[in-house]
Amino acid sequence: MAAPRRDTRGIVDPAGLLTRVRFRRHEPAGPLRRYVEWYWLIDWDLSEPYVSHIVPHPSVNLTFQWDEDEGPPYGELTGVALGMYARRLSGRGRVCGAKFRPGGFRPFAPDVPATHWTGRALPAYEAFAGAGGDTPRSVVSPGSDRARVAALDAFLMSLPWAPDPQADLAVELVEHVRADRSVRRVGDLARDRGLSVRSLQRLFSAYVGVSPKWVVLRYRLHEALELAGRRRDVDWAGLAADLGYADQAHLVRDFTATVGLPPAAYAQAFARAGAG
CATH class of the missing domain: 2.60.40 (Immunoglobulin-like)
Known part of the structure; x- marks a missing residue:
């Protein structure tokens, strides 16, 4: 590891x-x-x-x-x-x-x-x-x-834990989603690992606690959050496409719902804080 x-x-x-x-x-x-x-x-x-x-x-x-x-x-x-x-x-x-x-x-x-x-x-x-x-x-x-x-x-x-192959698989799959920006759709991830979508969903429910789609979107939102904190000139439409969102509006909606500010406003707030 x-x-x-x-x-x-x-x-x-x-x-x-x-x-x-x-x-x-x-x-x-x-x-x-x-x-x-x-x-x-x-x-x-x-x-x-x-x-x-x-x-x-x-x-x-x-x-x-x-x-x-x-x-x-x-x-x-x-x-x-x-x-x-x-x-x-x-x-x-x-x-x-x-x-x-x-x-x-x-x-x-x-x-x-x-x-x-x-x-x-x-x-x-x-x-x-x-x-x-x-x-x-x-x-x-x-x-x-x-x-x-x-x-x-x-x-x-001291806890009575033991290795679990299904946990190993879940850990591997989530790490793959985190590290590989090209993973955008649950169906593609399932096919890549020889699983049905339903099997993948059951695995994530039992071992991760959220759906594979939720994991994909959360990690992509982390990327958007990091970029918004570093730069003011982000191409939000282009970033939305790169992260697998249907359009910029969907990225803005998810970002705003989670963070409380639209991404552009968040970036401006960081710029003001840095200037101060």
């Missing part, structure tokens, strides 16, 4: 976030890398509150968090978020998270389909009995990244 990527895809205001928090990614223990993409650690100490906005990946996240305004450390399991995710940061705090590969969470909860978690955020102990008690504190309290990563490794390795 590749080392954690360094891109900021999905973060709506990466410069604003990264100037306010310490954000790091680390690899999990070797046996876990099959299904856990990376660990992500965030620490903050803010004089003024800040709201972070994320257009999430099609991933399940397990986080252990401490926020001085919210009391003792706690664990949370977050399924694939269908809309934009917002998190208010204030005072001091930290998050230690495990981002599962899309399709890679099912081996850790084999008795329920991935759709069970979609759109939900719930206490981690409701998914894993061992995620309550002293576990959140043992993960977030250490001062060093090495110790926090070791605590995450220890917790996940």
Whole structure:
């Protein structure tokens, strides 16, 4: 498996976030890398509150968090978020998270389909009995990244998970969609892998938690978001065609519904922030 990527895809205001928090990614223990993409650690100490906005990946996240305004450390399991995710940061705090590969969470909860978690955020102990008690504190309290990563490794390795060929296939298919912009239609992806469309849909429902079409559109929206944050002179009609949208209007509609601003307005807002 590749080392954690360094891109900021999905973060709506990466410069604003990264100037306010310490954000790091680390690899999990070797046996876990099959299904856990990376660990992500965030620490903050803010004089003024800040709201972070994320257009999430099609991933399940397990986080252990401490926020001085919210009391003792706690664990949370977050399924694939269908809309934009917002998190208010204030005072001091930290998050230690495990981002599962899309399709890679099912081996850790084999008795329920991935759709069970979609759109939900719930206490981690409701998914894993061992995620309550002293576990959140043992993960977030250490001062060093090495110790926090070791605590995450220890917790996940203690769970009764096992390799699952169907999970491996789901992980591979989603990674193919993410990396290959030419993947635009579900039917083409299914035929390329010798599957029926219905079989592909069932696989994604059981292991990813969203449809293959949703995954295609989400990753293309990430590309549009990244371009809008970097450039003001984007050819939106051309980009819509490149990303597989029927026309520019469909791209603008999806972008606006998810981010809250049309792409051109988003690009202008970033330009103003950079000028300031």
